[in-house]
Amino acid sequence: MDALNILLIDDEEAFVTTLQERLEMRGYTARVALDGQSGLVMIAQDPPDVVVLDLRMPGMSGLETLRRIRGEWPGLPVIMLSGHGSDQDFEACQNLGAARYHKKPLDIEDLLDSIRTVTQGHVPGR
Amino acid sequence: MKSILSAPINIIKADIGTDINSPRRYNLLRRKIVSLMALVTLIPLLSLAGLNYYEHQNTMAAEIQAPLRALVGKAKHSFELFLAERTSAVSFIASAYSFDELSDDANLQRIFQVMRREFTGFVDLGLIDVAGNQLSYAGPYDLKGRNYTEQPWFHQVQFKGTYVSDVFLGFRKFPHVVIAVRHTTESGRSWILRATLDTMHFDRIISAMGLEPGSDAFLVNRSGILQTESRRYGKVLDILPFDLPSTGFESNVQSIRDQKGQDNFIASAFIANTDFALVAVKPKPTAFSTWYTVRLDLLFIFVSSVILIFLAVYRVTSLLISRLQESDEQRMGAIHQMEHSQKLSSIGRLAAGVAHEINNPLAIINEKAGLMRDIMNLRPDFPDKDKFGRQIEAILRSVDRCRGITHRMLSFAKRMDVKIEVLDVNTVLVETLGFLEREAQYRNVELKRELAHNLPQIPTDHGQIQQVFLNILNNALAAVPDGGQIVIRSWDESEDFIGVSVQDNGCGMSEETAKNMFEPFFTTKKEKGTGLGMSITYGIVKRLGGEIQVKTKLNEGTTMTILLPKRSVEG
Numbered sequence: 001m002d003a004l005n006i007l008l009i010d011d012e013e014a015f016v017t018t019l020q021e022r023l024e025m026r027g028y029t030a031r032v033a034l035d036g037q038s039g040l041v042m043i044a045q046d047p048p049d050v051v052v053l054d055l056r057m058p059g060m061s062g063l064e065t066l067r068r069i070r071g072e073w074p075g076l077p078v079i080m081l082s083g084h085g086s087d088q089d090f091e092a093c094q095n096l097g098a099a100r101y102h103k104k105p106l107d108i109e110d111l112l113d114s115i116r117t118v119t120q121g122h123v124p125g126r
Numbered sequence: 127m128k129s130i131l132s133a134p135i136n137i138i139k140a141d142i143g144t145d146i147n148s149p150r151r152y153n154l155l156r157r158k159i160v161s162l163m164a165l166v167t168l169i170p171l172l173s174l175a176g177l178n179y180y181e182h183q184n185t186m187a188a189e190i191q192a193p194l195r196a197l198v199g200k201a202k203h204s205f206e207l208f209l210a211e212r213t214s215a216v217s218f219i220a221s222a223y224s225f226d227e228l229s230d231d232a233n234l235q236r237i238f239q240v241m242r243r244e245f246t247g248f249v250d251l252g253l254i255d256v257a258g259n260q261l262s263y264a265g266p267y268d269l270k271g272r273n274y275t276e277q278p279w280f281h282q283v284q285f286k287g288t289y290v291s292d293v294f295l296g297f298r299k300f301p302h303v304v305i306a307v308r309h310t311t312e313s314g315r316s317w318i319l320r321a322t323l324d325t326m327h328f329d330r331i332i333s334a335m336g337l338e339p340g341s342d343a344f345l346v347n348r349s350g351i352l353q354t355e356s357r358r359y360g361k362v363l364d365i366l367p368f369d370l371p372s373t374g375f376e377s378n379v380q381s382i383r384d385q386k387g388q389d390n391f392i393a394s395a396f397i398a399n400t401d402f403a404l405v406a407v408k409p410k411p412t413a414f415s416t417w418y419t420v421r422l423d424l425l426f427i428f429v430s431s432v433i434l435i436f437l438a439v440y441r442v443t444s445l446l447i448s449r450l451q452e453s454d455e456q457r458m459g460a461i462h463q464m465e466h467s468q469k470l471s472s473i474g475r476l477a478a479g480v481a482h483e484i485n486n487p488l489a490i491i492n493e494k495a496g497l498m499r500d501i502m503n504l505r506p507d508f509p510d511k512d513k514f515g516r517q518i519e520a521i522l523r524s525v526d527r528c529r530g531i532t533h534r535m536l537s538f539a540k541r542m543d544v545k546i547e548v549l550d551v552n553t554v555l556v557e558t559l560g561f562l563e564r565e566a567q568y569r570n571v572e573l574k575r576e577l578a579h580n581l582p583q584i585p586t587d588h589g590q591i592q593q594v595f596l597n598i599l600n601n602a603l604a605a606v607p608d609g610g611q612i613v614i615r616s617w618d619e620s621e622d623f624i625g626v627s628v629q630d631n632g633c634g635m636s637e638e639t640a641k642n643m644f645e646p647f648f649t650t651k652k653e654k655g656t657g658l659g660m661s662i663t664y665g666i667v668k669r670l671g672g673e674i675q676v677k678t679k680l681n682e683g684t685t686m687t688i689l690l691p692k693r694s695v696e697g
Binding site: 104 | 482488490497525528
């Protein structure tokens with residue numbers, strides 16, 4: 001069984017690369033995009049099994065990126081991350097079809113839990 | 127102190143900014159308004175009363191003076207008539223009889239007898255020739271042969287034709303007046319007829335004036351020598367103890383103070399063809415006795431009016447001032463509340479901003495530390511693994527603590543919004559108590575419920591009201607010692623409100639703490655609290671249209687009371 005392919009989209013490079021490394025240490029394939037636009041390009045080139053997306057980003061916002069992903073790849077689960085965590089944000093993400101929602105700073109075990117849950121029954125590397 | 131603490135919170139708030147609302151300012155204002163209103167009302171009253179008093183006194187004086195003047199006028203006429211009659215009689219005799227007839231003693235005696243019969247008061251009658259010799263005499267004294275050339279009256283009668291003397295005492299010590307008339311025949315021969323009158327008739331005229339007791343009337347000559355007896359100023363020929371006021375032939379009234387210091391009205395008039403003035407004296411106290419009673423009544427009315435006006439002015443002003451003070455206090459309270467909620471909302475925005483900005487670097491620290499731990503765990507041979515492990519755990523714990531703080535700050539900002547639903551407050555209370563029951567059991571604290579059974583459901587925000595109860599219950603739990611008691615009550619307060627109270631028998635609060643307990647960032651829990659709990663509670667209750675009150679006493683306990691509206695409020 002191939003490792004799950006995870007795409008991390010976040011403008012905070014220090015955060016996202018560290019998270020990438022930690023996921024890879026746990027046997028996942030993790031790639032990084034530093035903004036929404038390049039994230040969409042990377043999905044088009046090589047669709048991942050799950051996307052971890054930051055809500056607040058310069059340029060294309062997390063919500064906009066989420067809308068585009070859900071539009072083009074409705075079956076692709078998206079886990080949202082936010083340092084803000086207001087109810088409105090949470091609701092907006094739910095309405096746009098985000099699978100999970102995590103607040104920063106996050107516990108890696110919680111994230112792994114969510115990843116495992118949303119990819120259950122999913123065929124990796126498809 | 128207790129009264130301040132048990133007062134509703136808005137009064138405490140109003141007390142904080144007492145500069146403008148200080149009692150001194152209101153007292154000053156009250157004094158100013160009272161003085162101004164009293165002046166405005168009392169000055170016209172005073173001037174009216176003064177004017178009235180003055181006018182009334184003048185009228186009274188005029189009313190007293192007029193009869194006195196008339197009395198003196200009438201008596202003066204009686205005197206003039208009396209003297210004119212006597213003078214005419216003497217004059218008639220002097221011209222009706224010849225010199226020879228008059229110089230005969232027997233004849234003169236007979237004429238004198240007739241004269242005495244017709245005219246009362248004559249004492250004697252005598253004929254004097256131009257050389258001043260008494261030629262004949264009828265009367266009680268032996269005056270025949272006397273010469274009057276040297277006497278002043280003789281020259282006066284030669285010169286004026288008639289003469290009425292001042293009063294003098296005769297041989298028998300009776301006061302007398304002399305009337306002398308000169309007669310000149312057509313042939314140019316002259317003689318003088320001289321008659322003496324006793325002045326008893328003067329006294330009779332004066333007593334006929336019908337003077338009141340205390341009043342006095344008398345004749346006085348130009349030199350101030352009494353010509354008749356005075357009741358008050360002495361006997362005949364005594365000197366009047368005060369100067370006669372300016373007197374004419376018409377009777378006039380003046381006010382004079384005599385030697386005894388008594389104020390009098392004096393009416394006086396000269397009697398024609400004599401040196402005498404008739405004087406009537408009426409003391410003022412007698413004259414004004416009726417006026418004094420009237421004045422006393424007036425004074426009473428005046429004083430009671432002044433007191434009434436002053437009381438009314440004071441009462442009205444006090445009412446006005448207390449209304450003013452009330453409205454000022456309400457305004458101050460409203461301003462404070464507004465300031466407080468504005469403070470809360472800007473703190474909310476600030477908190478959200480800070481939390482968000484901090485969360486990102488915090489996430490990096492968290493991931494870096496996590497990675498360090500991952501790396502370390504992957505290598506069983508990692509040197510000083512335990513030591514590094516402890517450092518990493520410490521970092522992660524600190525990140526956790528920071529996360530707790532930023533999440534609280536974010537949820538504080540989040541609470542600025544209200545979602546209203548109709549619910550049973552008792553249910554929310556029981557639910558909230560559920561969170562705390564374990565800790566209470568552990569510390570042996572009794573949570574006593576006295577909840578009203580028929581409590582109406584109210585429209586409110588479930589999450590927020592729960593937060594309020596939780597904050598208050600948490601504080602109560604923190605305040606009570608192990609084994610303490612917390613009583614939770616709910617009741618139907620009024621038509622508009624339901625009440626919920628949490629009473630503890632814990633440590634209570636000082637006045638200072640009670641004053642500041644709703645201020646943001648005020649805490650007594652040191653690093654354990656954010657100082658936002660009660661501030662949030664206050665903000666929520668106010669936003670829900672409720673009231674929050676605190677009653678506390680140091681070392682005895684605290685009762686927090688919340689009133690929640692039965693109808694939802696706009697805004």
